[in-house]
Amino acid sequence: MSLGMVLLGVLAERPAHGYDLKRAHDDRFPSARRLAYGQVYATLARLERDALVELAETTRGAGPDRAVYAITDKGRAELLAWLDAVESPGPYPAEELVRKTITSLHLGADADGFLVHQRAAHLAAMRRLTLDRAEAPELGARLAIDHALAHLDADLRWLEETRDRVARETTGTGGRQVAERTGGDR
Structure with missing residues (x-):
């Protein structure tokens, strides 16, 4: 903006x-x-x-x-x-959320823990915004909050889908941490 x-x-x-x-x-x-x-x-x-x-x-x-x-x-x-002027739609391939998750996976760090904590933070932000929207005095403010909520909701879906995908596609303890890579993607 x-x-x-x-x-x-x-x-x-x-x-x-x-x-x-x-x-x-x-x-x-x-x-x-x-x-x-x-x-x-x-x-x-x-x-x-x-x-x-x-x-x-x-x-x-x-x-x-x-x-x-x-x-x-x-x-x-x-x-x-x-x-x-029409705004260019996404994609948004390298937001901080995605960067941290991918970096965690490459390092064999606790990507699942990060995703769980990030999900909790998103839910808390969505609860706050929902309360703010109920108290917002004007339509424009409510629309801005709706936009923020929609983005948080999309991120939340991504967090949940990513957590499931990481669990399915990685090896290592608990099935949620990526094993150290010695070569390219398999």
Whole structure:
């Protein structure tokens, strides 16, 4: 996801300052990592440099001055082009989960133990997200959580299928650890 495009999407609704942009992002994508203010302001600086946003006004309050940004016509055109572009579907062959499992297998490490612990972590994350979804005030936030849940569910199925496959296709104690390899795949 392009953070710049998401911020442009917020600014397309109304001019805003960095605090509002951070809050809007975090509210819209509750399953994502919270943005740091520095990340928001660095992105705004790039958007301003590229003439996609402009400084609309500076407001004074009790604290430091706040810069209010607005989307430009060029920014609106870039945003609409981004929204119209189709995303490339997977595959995702080398996510960290897959890397750890395959590395464990090659080293003869406890791949089964890793898969069991990872499954428990996925289930816990799914329970938390399900609770968050029930409390999410807006449709967009619920949709973002649904997306995260679908990915976790797919990972969970992969974890379970992989655990079964490793048990079937490996030799060694307990049938769940891979024997040391001396040659290529058999």
